[in-house]
Amino acid sequence: MDAIDLRLRGLAFVRAFGIVLAAIPVMLLLFLNKDAYCEDSAVVQTYVHSFDNISVYTGVFALNKDLSLQTSVYLKYAVDFVNPDIEGSEGGEDGEGEEGDENELRGDDALRKFSYVAAVSGASGVASTAGGGSSLSDTRNEFLGGITHNFNNIIALDAYLDYSTESDYKSTTPTITLKKDLFEKNTTLTLGYSRNMDTVSGAFMDRSEERNTDNFFFGVTQLISPVAVMQIGYSLNQSGGYMPEGVRLVPVDGVTADTCTAESATCVDESLPDKRNRNAYLVSVSRYFIEGIGGFLNRSAVKLTLRYYDDDWDITSYMGEVEYYKYLTEQAVLRLNYRYYTQTQAFFIKDSYGSEDHYKSSSPQLEEFDTNLAGIKLTYFLKDLGLPPVLLNSIEGKYEYYTESIGVNAHVVMAGLRLAF
Amino acid sequence: MRKRVFILILLLGIAAVSGCARVKPWEREYLADPIMQLDYNKEEKAVREHFLGTREGSAGSFGVSGGGCGCN
Numbered sequence: 001m002d003a004i005d006l007r008l009r010g011l012a013f014v015r016a017f018g019i020v021l022a023a024i025p026v027m028l029l030l031f032l033n034k035d036a037y038c039e040d041s042a043v044v045q046t047y048v049h050s051f052d053n054i055s056v057y058t059g060v061f062a063l064n065k066d067l068s069l070q071t072s073v074y075l076k077y078a079v080d081f082v083n084p085d086i087e088g089s090e091g092g093e094d095g096e097g098e099e100g101d102e103n104e105l106r107g108d109d110a111l112r113k114f115s116y117v118a119a120v121s122g123a124s125g126v127a128s129t130a131g132g133g134s135s136l137s138d139t140r141n142e143f144l145g146g147i148t149h150n151f152n153n154i155i156a157l158d159a160y161l162d163y164s165t166e167s168d169y170k171s172t173t174p175t176i177t178l179k180k181d182l183f184e185k186n187t188t189l190t191l192g193y194s195r196n197m198d199t200v201s202g203a204f205m206d207r208s209e210e211r212n213t214d215n216f217f218f219g220v221t222q223l224i225s226p227v228a229v230m231q232i233g234y235s236l237n238q239s240g241g242y243m244p245e246g247v248r249l250v251p252v253d254g255v256t257a258d259t260c261t262a263e264s265a266t267c268v269d270e271s272l273p274d275k276r277n278r279n280a281y282l283v284s285v286s287r288y289f290i291e292g293i294g295g296f297l298n299r300s301a302v303k304l305t306l307r308y309y310d311d312d313w314d315i316t317s318y319m320g321e322v323e324y325y326k327y328l329t330e331q332a333v334l335r336l337n338y339r340y341y342t343q344t345q346a347f348f349i350k351d352s353y354g355s356e357d358h359y360k361s362s363s364p365q366l367e368e369f370d371t372n373l374a375g376i377k378l379t380y381f382l383k384d385l386g387l388p389p390v391l392l393n394s395i396e397g398k399y400e401y402y403t404e405s406i407g408v409n410a411h412v413v414m415a416g417l418r419l420a421f
Numbered sequence: 422m423r424k425r426v427f428i429l430i431l432l433l434g435i436a437a438v439s440g441c442a443r444v445k446p447w448e449r450e451y452l453a454d455p456i457m458q459l460d461y462n463k464e465e466k467a468v469r470e471h472f473l474g475t476r477e478g479s480a481g482s483f484g485v486s487g488g489g490c491g492c493n
Contacts, residue, residue: 043464049472062464076464186443221459226448231459237480280479286459288451301456309479317479325456333456343478365478373473381455396462404476412472414465 040065041393045416051408057081060416070150074160080140140166146175155180168246170199177217185223190233192217202246204269209242219282227290233282244270250360252353257362271360272348278311299327309343315366317343335377335398342370364406375400375412393420 047058062076146160158177164170175194182189196213219233249267251260260267284305289297307319321339328334345368348359377398400412444452455461474480 043462045464045468047468058468060464060468076467078468184443184446223444223449223452226444227451229452229457229459278479284459286457288454288457290451301454311479315478317477327456341473341477346478365476367478371473371477398465402476408476414468416465 040421042419042421043416044419045414048411048413050411050413053084055083057083070152072148074144074146074148076142076144078142078144080138080166082138082140084137138167140164140169153181168201168203172197187223188221190217190219190221192219196239198241200242200244200246202244204249204263205246209246211239211241211243213237213239224285227288229286231282231284233280233284235278235280235282237276237278237280239276239278240274243272243274243276244361245363246270248362250353250362252355252357252360254352265355268355268360270362271358273313273359276311276313278309280307280309282307296326301325313366314347315343315345317341331381333379333381335375335379337373337375337377337400339373340370341373344368364408367406370405371403373400373402377414393418 041064043060043062045058045060047056047060049056049058058078058080060076060078062074064072064074066072142162142164144160144162146158148156148158150156156179158175158179160173160175160177162171162173162175173194173196175192177190177192179191180189181187192215194215196211196215198211198213199208200211201208214237216236217233218235219231221229221231223229246269248270249260249263250270251257251267253266255266263269282305284303286301286303288301289299291298301324303321303323303325305319305321305323307317309315309317309319319339319341321337323335323337326334346361346366348357349361349366349368350357353360375398377396379394379396381394382392395417396415398412398414402410402412451457460466470480
């Protein structure tokens, strides 16, 4: 990594962090008033997802404001900057860098980085097929706004609208969730529905295409004892429309991937089924420990999560995760986490395709593979500094290492702070 | 087969908790601790789900989803 790479990475990080910091005073001016409740808060976070030769810099700003004891509003803005790290691959946000041909990747580099970019953030790199190269910088913006209202402690309603946009992808998602407490709030039932209305316009597509997904969710949260709580969930997702991402080509009839940089008779668009039904089942248990194992469990909590998933593309997956929380001091909380994930491949995945194959894919997400994720996080809760009306409530930082059995590794770094007012 | 085993575990879990004693409001000190909150840091959770959702071929059951990602 040379000085230019470091400078570009630094600029992207500063840009992500600066945007969310700049939003703080504006939002506080809008939301601060003498009727502020104790739950009012703002969150600022920055993330770096760093792969072998590409990084995604993310900034998040969120604000929660209680309008009354029954009603609160929530606003969030998130931005992803996708930043290729290979020298000469740095383009503008719209993929049209000022350095012309120097921005173009070729052969394996281009294909591999398409895989990274599309998979890291959803921000699919802008490809310029002219000249057979690709420029992969992109920016994804997400806006979310919602309201929560509790109807006389009988039932709670959440209504959210999420909009995200990037160079080749737009998504609008309204969500509605109902929550009902039962048995002296020992049991909470959750029923949710959302609809993703997406427009895909990938670099290898002639025109924009639509994809819609209906998401249904049902969950039960149950108190088991004064120190344990359990959650069970089921979700059904039904998608229809254009399913590929429009940013990948599939080599056919013996052509190798490294020569497949532009659409041709032997480098064709992905072709996937136009419907997909997905089921996911989740069980999670959290247990608080007052003391135990020679102090190791003193003031700690352990959370176990299992998820089973299947769909009608024949992908089956299992996910298991364990999180360990521990108060190191009165104000510092440590989190250690490990997650294992494994999946089978889609029924149409093959090592090589012929022109006669109806379905063709070069998406690594549809292959068989395992992933591991391990991390450490430290949160420091600050005492009341007596500086109303805004109080710095906590600061936090984490590091995670992510690896896939198909040869992809990533470092994830996060820093954040929470303000209360 | 594995799916049936998983669903069986799920049903056993439901059966197990359905008979548990009720926890009174004044017994919830530890349940109210921030480290026991299932959704304490939903911003971090959303970024993480988005990242993993775009890397992996499956998703769901962590609540209703939003903010499409152009991923499989």
